[in-house]
Amino acid sequence: MRVSLVFILAIIAAACRNQPAERSYTLQGQVQSIEAPHKQLTIKHEEIKGLMPAMTMPYNVRDEKLIADLKPGDLINATLIIESNDAYLRTLKKVGEAPLEKPPVDQTIGPTARSGFELLEPGEPVPDAKFVDQDGKKRSFKSFHGSPVVMTFIYTRCPLPTFCPLMDRHFAAMQKPLKEDPALKSVHLVTVSFDPKTDTPPVLKKHAKELMADPSRWTFLTGDRDDVDQFAMRFGVSIARAMNDPRDITHNLRTAIVDADGKLVKVYTGNDWSPEQVLADLRLIVGS
Numbered sequence: 337m338r339v340s341l342v343f344i345l346a347i348i349a350a351a352c353r354n355q356p357a358e359r360s361y362t363l364q365g366q367v368q369s370i371e372a373p374h375k376q377l378t379i380k381h382e383e384i385k386g387l388m389p390a391m392t393m394p395y396n397v398r399d400e401k402l403i404a405d406l407k408p409g410d411l412i413n414a415t416l417i418i419e420s421n422d423a424y425l426r427t428l429k430k431v432g433e434a435p436l437e438k439p440p441v442d443q444t445i446g447p448t449a450r451s452g453f454e455l456l457e458p459g460e461p462v463p464d465a466k467f468v469d470q471d472g473k474k475r476s477f478k479s480f481h482g483s484p485v486v487m488t489f490i491y492t493r494c495p496l497p498t499f500c501p502l503m504d505r506h507f508a509a510m511q512k513p514l515k516e517d518p519a520l521k522s523v524h525l526v527t528v529s530f531d532p533k534t535d536t537p538p539v540l541k542k543h544a545k546e547l548m549a550d551p552s553r554w555t556f557l558t559g560d561r562d563d564v565d566q567f568a569m570r571f572g573v574s575i576a577r578a579m580n581d582p583r584d585i586t587h588n589l590r591t592a593i594v595d596a597d598g599k600l601v602k603v604y605t606g607n608d609w610s611p612e613q614v615l616a617d618l619r620l621i622v623g624s
């Protein structure tokens with residue numbers, strides 16, 4: 337009896353492994369840029385029914401042949417595959433060409449000389465900013481001084497597993513090694529949502545629970561939208577919200593290490609950093 341139960345469980349486990357929850361969507365849009373070495377291309381696309389509104393986003397391919405002959409301006413039809421922990425374009429077909437439009441992001445508040453919006457350089461103090469945490473408590477960024485901080489920027493409704501949800505998974509994965517390494521005991525994780533309209537403190541609290549975030553180690557923040565935007569911009573985060581629905585968000589990813597004195601150490605761009613890399617960098621700063 338016992339043997340057969342184990343056997344059945346093994347079959348179930350194998351079946352689950354062989355059939356990753358996979359969803360497929362049709363994506364139509366225009367190629368904006370191609371990063372062949374990273375098997376990535378940025379596409380300005382129409383609404384993907386049931387997944388996300390029209391936006392401009394980078395997508396990965398697994399088969400580099402799919403993007404070998406593409407150029408910016410190409411109009412394409414593609415199949416987007418969403419797995420529980422990954423997303424990629426499985427098929428991609430060129431269907432036409434059109435001139436590229438100017439980028440929709442408002443550049444008027446981009447970094448200019450000493451405007452207060454310029455990118456922070458490593459070694460510079462991170463300006464203080466006001467936030468509210470997952471318990472609804474007011475938190476200033478300064479309140480983390482004394483602990484090295486790893487900080488990232490997300491929104492909880494992000495539909496692509498390779499974007500914000502990947503940042504969440506990386507932070508979740510860092511909790512245990514941080515706890516186990518005495519040198520990294522004081523490191524704090526901070527996740528800032530740039531979607532305060534949806535990501536209210538109760539929503540952030542629920543999100544934190546789902547990620548099994550240890551509240552003594554990992555804090556979720558949001559705040560006044562303009563304050564969050566201005567703070568995030570200093571790290572190179574760009575956020576564009578749709579006019580008709582500000583919850584439709586096009587964004588990039590930035591993850592930063594800030595030392596215990598509140599000075600910027602390093603910014604990781606995009607989604608190809610690993611928890612191991614961040615832990616190694618943290619060990620360097622606490623060792624010095």
Ligand SMILES: [Cu+2]
Nearest residue numbers: 491494499500
């Ligand atoms: Cu996202």
